[in-house]
Amino acid sequence: MYAYDELDRTLINERVSEFRDQVKRRLSGELTEDEFKMLRLQNGVYLQLHAYMFRVAIPYGTLSSRQLRALARVARRYDRGYGHFTTRQNIQYNWIKLSELPDALADLAEVGIHAMQTSGNNMRNVTSDQWAGVAPGEVEDPRIWSEILRQHTTLHPEFSFLPRKFKIAITASEHDRAAIKVHDIGLRLHKNADGETGFEVLVGGGLGRTPFIAKTIKPFVHGRDILSYVEAILRVYNQYGRRDNIYKARIKILVHELGIEKFAKEVDEEWKQMGHSALTLDHSVIEEVRSRFSYPVYEKLPHMPDELKQAAHDPLFERWRKNSVAPHKVQGYSIVTLSLKPVGGPPGDATADQMDAVADLADKYSFGEIRVGHEQNLVLPHVAKRDLPQLWKALDRIGLATPNVNLVTDIIACPGLDYCSLANARSIPIAQELTRRFANHDTAEMIGRLHINISGCINACGHHHVGHIGILGVEKNGEEFYQITIGGRADENAQMGALIGPAVPYAEVADVIEDIVEAYLALRDRPEELFVDTVKRLGVEPFKERVYATR
Amino acid sequence: MTSPLQQKIKITGPSMVTANRTSDGIVIYRTAQQGWSASLSDAAIVRTSDEARALLNEANADDVVAVGAYIAPVELKDGGEIKPGNLRERIRSKGLTIDLLPA
Numbered sequence: 001m002y003a004y005d006e007l008d009r010t011l012i013n014e015r016v017s018e019f020r021d022q023v024k025r026r027l028s029g030e031l032t033e034d035e036f037k038m039l040r041l042q043n044g045v046y047l048q049l050h051a052y053m054f055r056v057a058i059p060y061g062t063l064s065s066r067q068l069r070a071l072a073r074v075a076r077r078y079d080r081g082y083g084h085f086t087t088r089q090n091i092q093y094n095w096i097k098l099s100e101l102p103d104a105l106a107d108l109a110e111v112g113i114h115a116m117q118t119s120g121n122n123m124r125n126v127t128s129d130q131w132a133g134v135a136p137g138e139v140e141d142p143r144i145w146s147e148i149l150r151q152h153t154t155l156h157p158e159f160s161f162l163p164r165k166f167k168i169a170i171t172a173s174e175h176d177r178a179a180i181k182v183h184d185i186g187l188r189l190h191k192n193a194d195g196e197t198g199f200e201v202l203v204g205g206g207l208g209r210t211p212f213i214a215k216t217i218k219p220f221v222h223g224r225d226i227l228s229y230v231e232a233i234l235r236v237y238n239q240y241g242r243r244d245n246i247y248k249a250r251i252k253i254l255v256h257e258l259g260i261e262k263f264a265k266e267v268d269e270e271w272k273q274m275g276h277s278a279l280t281l282d283h284s285v286i287e288e289v290r291s292r293f294s295y296p297v298y299e300k301l302p303h304m305p306d307e308l309k310q311a312a313h314d315p316l317f318e319r320w321r322k323n324s325v326a327p328h329k330v331q332g333y334s335i336v337t338l339s340l341k342p343v344g345g346p347p348g349d350a351t352a353d354q355m356d357a358v359a360d361l362a363d364k365y366s367f368g369e370i371r372v373g374h375e376q377n378l379v380l381p382h383v384a385k386r387d388l389p390q391l392w393k394a395l396d397r398i399g400l401a402t403p404n405v406n407l408v409t410d411i412i413a414c415p416g417l418d419y420c421s422l423a424n425a426r427s428i429p430i431a432q433e434l435t436r437r438f439a440n441h442d443t444a445e446m447i448g449r450l451h452i453n454i455s456g457c458i459n460a461c462g463h464h465h466v467g468h469i470g471i472l473g474v475e476k477n478g479e480e481f482y483q484i485t486i487g488g489r490a491d492e493n494a495q496m497g498a499l500i501g502p503a504v505p506y507a508e509v510a511d512v513i514e515d516i517v518e519a520y521l522a523l524r525d526r527p528e529e530l531f532v533d534t535v536k537r538l539g540v541e542p543f544k545e546r547v548y549a550t551r
Numbered sequence: 552m553t554s555p556l557q558q559k560i561k562i563t564g565p566s567m568v569t570a571n572r573t574s575d576g577i578v579i580y581r582t583a584q585q586g587w588s589a590s591l592s593d594a595a596i597v598r599t600s601d602e603a604r605a606l607l608n609e610a611n612a613d614d615v616v617a618v619g620a621y622i623a624p625v626e627l628k629d630g631g632e633i634k635p636g637n638l639r640e641r642i643r644s645k646g647l648t649i650d651l652l653p654a
Contacts, residue, residue: 027574029615033614047571049639050576050577050643052576096576098575099574099575344650349651417638417642426649429648432649432650
């Protein structure tokens with residue numbers, strides 16, 4: 001956990017006071033909506049179909065149990081008793097009243113939570129691997145660098161009015177769980193030949209209307225120089241990025257139009273001019289931030305405790321363990337993913353009661369710490385293996401032990417047309433129907449790892465481009481249609497999916513996905529070949545043939 | 552992501568003006584009495600582009616109570632019942648189409 005200092009606490013509290021005054025002036029008519037809109041966006045407040053939506057930041061996906069209880073309290077006190085965890089380590093409330101928002105912000109401020117950098121054309125919440133600090137083989141905890149970037153960019157005037165929103169993600173593991181290649185800047189921590197820690201810097205990734213995989217602009221930037229290098233990138237973007245056309249304003253368009261070599265040259269020139277500035281990170285500054293992260297004092301525990309051996313006889317426990325429990329860097333401990341994808345439920349939603357219960361379980365079994373991943377699930381990052389059977393039973397009682405992590409029903413979905421004012425089509429009911437179609441766990445196990453991602457419009461909040469199967473809702477003559485792509489992935493081998501053919505109507509989407517999965521089962525050359533690898537080997541054609549031959 | 556306010560006003564059938572209430576965000580409809588109602592049945596119906604523009608201008612002038620006003624199509628049923636004219640407005644009028652709890 002990271003402990004905010006007095007400066008952070010003052011900043012958050014002052015922000016609440018400012019926003020309280022702004023809301024008061026808006027409600028009295030002193031501020032017009034045109035004047036107020038930017039102010040509310042700077043505090044995570046959007047206007048959606050039915051109500052205001054309030055997006056709260058969970059920096060690098062880390063929460064304390066106290067903070068999670070505060071999120072539950074906001075859901076219960078100011079909303080309708082639930083919240084929606086997003087693909088960028090935020091939580092959204094869908095029904096909040098503008099008149100009550102300052103009180104909600106004040107409640108969150110008490111536990112060091114805020115909504116800065118969750119909307120608007122600024123540097124957004126810096127995201128990271130939800131297994132940061134506990135994943136085996138990690139170079140070091142990437143959240144330290146996320147926090148350094150957060151401190152530098154929060155309210156930074158140069159980054160508060162960018163041409164468009166700007167997203168950074170950081171990973172420190174070989175396997176990328178933070179989707180860094182589809183961010184404006186992706187940072188991969190690694191060590192160079194001299195054993196120094198630094199970053200591979202990728203730039204120009206993104207989804208939305210014009211998707212691009214990020215390209216490496218610099219293979220190694222020393223940790224002490226990362227602020228100045230990121231700032232150099234942002235200065236070039238600020239200078240050359242288009243402000244005349246919202247669809248061409250993201251840095252990915254600039255990188256694409258200039259070409260990565262020319263863009264890199266511009267950044268290098270800017271970086272050289274900056275020289276050794278105040279942005280060069282002193283060792284003591286890095287260590288100060290590092291020291292504000294606290295880590296559990298782990299016990300010395302056996303690799304295979306008796307409790308686990310005994311529980312292994314229960315096939316239901318084993319099924320859950322196999323899909324939800326991952327190795328921890330410390331012997332005797334595990335990382336546990338809590339699926340927020342129950343059969344028939346909206347992906348990523350959690351009730352206030354569930355949040356409170358998870359907070360209690362975190363206190364009991366995970367040193368009071370919870371993580372949020374971009375796949376819209378929660379994580380308990382430090383669970384002793386001996387506690388896994390008890391934890392499983394407790395999670396099952398609150399509906400959070402669905403054993404489907406990384407399986408076909410672990411679907412990423414945006415809120416879609418049920419909530420979102422930008423959406424063209426619904427996402428959640430498509431996801432719900434798919435979870436019912438694939439509810440049989442034996443079938444899901446047989447299919448293996450398969451990520452379905454659903455977006456209700458081209459803005460791609462559901463990351464459809466990088467789903468093994470991607471589903472994009474479009475509107476045709478007033479009806480909902482869905483384009484299907486296959487072969488996308490968001491990991492270290494990230495790539496965009498390929499369209500399989502014409503869009504299909506709402507009522508046929510689940511049938512089409514079943515056809516695609518059946519085709520995969522018939523086409524894979526062995527049970528271990530993942531869906532995405534079969535698509536890579538065979539291309540789109542055999543799947544297209546299967547889907548459209550009878551339609 | 553063009554705002555409805557930035558679009559040229561051209562309607563092809565009966566329409567109404569809708570917005571969200573500033574204080575709590577709920578869906579509201581402009582009435583013929585120059586006010587707002589949470590019920591679609593109270594909405595003022597316009598049939599020409601000029602009428603639509605006038606109703607929208609009037610709604611936009613009321614910036615304190617309402618936010619994000621725009622014109623949306625409606626269907627007029629026998630007996631005068633007003634129904635939303637597209638899926639987006641059906642969802643705004645009737646609420647979510649989904650189960651919130653697993654089913």
